[in-house]
Amino acid sequence: MNTTAIKELLYKMADDLLIIGHRNSEWTGLGPILEEDIAFSSMAQDKIGQSQALFQLLHELGEQEPDTVAFTRNANQFHNAQFVELPNGDYDFSLMRHFLYDVADQLRFEMLANSSYEPLAKVARKIKGELKYHVFHANTWIVKLGSANEESKARMQTALNDAWNYALGLFEEGDFENDLKKEGVFAGEATLKQLWLETITPTLTKATLTIPHENTWEPKLGGRKGIHTEHLEPLVEEMSEVFRVDPSAEW
Amino acid sequence: MIKSLDPRVTREQIEENNLIDPLTPMDNWETYEVFHQKKRGDQHMHVGIVHAPNPEMALLFGKEQYGRRSITANIWVVKTANVFASEYDDADMFETTPEKQYREAGGYKVMEKINKYKKAQKV
Numbered sequence: 001m002n003t004t005a006i007k008e009l010l011y012k013m014a015d016d017l018l019i020i021g022h023r024n025s026e027w028t029g030l031g032p033i034l035e036e037d038i039a040f041s042s043m044a045q046d047k048i049g050q051s052q053a054l055f056q057l058l059h060e061l062g063e064q065e066p067d068t069v070a071f072t073r074n075a076n077q078f079h080n081a082q083f084v085e086l087p088n089g090d091y092d093f094s095l096m097r098h099f100l101y102d103v104a105d106q107l108r109f110e111m112l113a114n115s116s117y118e119p120l121a122k123v124a125r126k127i128k129g130e131l132k133y134h135v136f137h138a139n140t141w142i143v144k145l146g147s148a149n150e151e152s153k154a155r156m157q158t159a160l161n162d163a164w165n166y167a168l169g170l171f172e173e174g175d176f177e178n179d180l181k182k183e184g185v186f187a188g189e190a191t192l193k194q195l196w197l198e199t200i201t202p203t204l205t206k207a208t209l210t211i212p213h214e215n216t217w218e219p220k221l222g223g224r225k226g227i228h229t230e231h232l233e234p235l236v237e238e239m240s241e242v243f244r245v246d247p248s249a250e251w
Numbered sequence: 252m253i254k255s256l257d258p259r260v261t262r263e264q265i266e267e268n269n270l271i272d273p274l275t276p277m278d279n280w281e282t283y284e285v286f287h288q289k290k291r292g293d294q295h296m297h298v299g300i301v302h303a304p305n306p307e308m309a310l311l312f313g314k315e316q317y318g319r320r321s322i323t324a325n326i327w328v329v330k331t332a333n334v335f336a337s338e339y340d341d342a343d344m345f346e347t348t349p350e351k352q353y354r355e356a357g358g359y360k361v362m363e364k365i366n367k368y369k370k371a372q373k374v
Contacts, residue, residue: 026259033280035301035312042315133314140307238258 001183003061005176006117008079009186010061012174012224013108014054015080018070019232020101021047022239023088032091039137043098046130053123060119071240072247075233081223083166085232089159092152095145096159099138099203100167104196106131111192116184139203146207157209164212168219171196283309284334286327287317295327306330 024044031037055066063069084101088094109131112124145152171193180186204211222228253265280302286295298317303309309328318326337344347355 030259033302035303035316039312039315042319137311140311144304144308 002179005179006185007058007061008174008176009180010054010058012079014051015078016084017047017051019080020084021051026088043134050127057119071243075228075236076226079224081170082220082229083169085229085235087231092155092159095141096163099142100163102134102138103200104170106135107195108192111187115186142203143207146209160209161212165218166220168217169221169223172221172224174224280304282331283328284331285313285317287323288325289322290324
C-alpha cells in the first residue's frame with residue numbers, strides 16, 4: 001500500500017479536524033444560550049478527539065507522537081483547508097461553516113468506512129454516531145435560521161456567500177488522488193465534492209438560501225500544501241502555548 | 252483596552268470603561284421537559300428542562316444536556332406548556348385517611364380465613 005499517499009490523506013483530515021475543533025472551542029462560554037454553548041463545545045471536543053485518532057494512525061505509520069505533531073509544527077506545516085482557520089466571525093458564519101464542513105466530513109468518513117486501509121475504515125465506523133449528531137445539529141440550525149425572519153435569513157445568506165469559495169477549497173486535490181482511488185483507499189476529492197453538493201442543496205433549499213452562482217466559484221486552494229491565510233499562525237500559537245511551556249509534561 | 256488572561260477577551264479590544272449593552276430577555280423561547288431512557292423497554296425518566304424555539308432544537312439540546320454522559324437509548328421532549336399538572340394547593344387530595352386502609356393490600360384481613368382453611372384441610 002502507498003504509505004505516502006495515505007499519510008497525505010490522514011494529515012489533511014486530521015489538521016482540518018484539529019483546527020476547526022480549536023476554532024469552534026473558542027465559542028465556549030460565549031455561545032448564544034447556555035444549551036447551545038454546551039452543545040457546540042461538546043462537538044468541538046469531539047472534533048479534537050477525532051483528529052487525535054487520525055494522528056494516532058499517522059504515529060503508527062512512523063510519524064511522531066500525536067501531541068508532538070499537533071502542537072510543535074509551524075503554520076506552514078499544516079495541511080488543513082484555509083476554510084477551517086478563518087476566524088469565527090459572528091455566530092451566523094460559525095454555524096454556516098459548521099454546516100458546510102460537517103456535511104463534507106460526514107460524507108468523507110462514510111466513503112472511508114469501506115476503505116481498503118482498514119485502520120481508517122475502523123475509525124470511520126467508530127465515529128459515525130458523533131458525525132450524525134453534528135450534521136443533525138447543523139441542519140436544524142441552518143433550516144431554522146434560514147427561514148426564521150428577514151434578519152436571520154439575510155445574515156445566513158451573507159454567511160453562505162462569504163464561506164462558499166473557502167468551502168470549495170476543502171476539496172483541493174492532492175498529488176496522490178489516483179493512487180488512493182486505484183488502491184481502494186479513498187474515492188477522491190472530486191467524487192466527494194459532487195456528493196457534498198447533492199447533499200447540501202436540499203437543506204439549503206429548505207432553508208430558502210441560495211448557493212452562489214457557479215460562474216462566481218473560485219475555490220480557495222493552497223491549504224493542503226501549507227499555504228495559509230494570516231489567521232492560522234496566531235491560532236497555532238495560541239493552541240500550542242501551554243504545550244510549549246513544557247513539552248515533556250505528563251497530562 | 253481590557254487585557255485578560257483569556258486571549259479571546261483580549262482580542263475583542265474592549266475599552267476599559269465600555270458599558271455592555273443591557274441584555275434583553277428572550278421571551279420567545281419556551282422550555283421543554285426532557286425524558287431520558289437508558290435502554291429499550293425501560294421507563295423514560297424525567298431529567299430536567301431545556302430552552303428551545305421548537306421540538307427539534309429541544310431534542311438537539313436535550314441530547315447534549317442529558318444524554319452525553321450516560322448510556323442513552325432514547326430521549327423524549329415535551330413542551331412544558333403541554334404538561335397538565337395538579338396544583339400543590341390540592342396536595343391534600345393525595346392523603347389517605349386511616350378509614351380507607353381496606354383499599355391497601357395490607358388492609359385485607361384474610362390470613363384468619365386462610366389459616367382456618369388450612370386447619371380444616373389437615374383434619
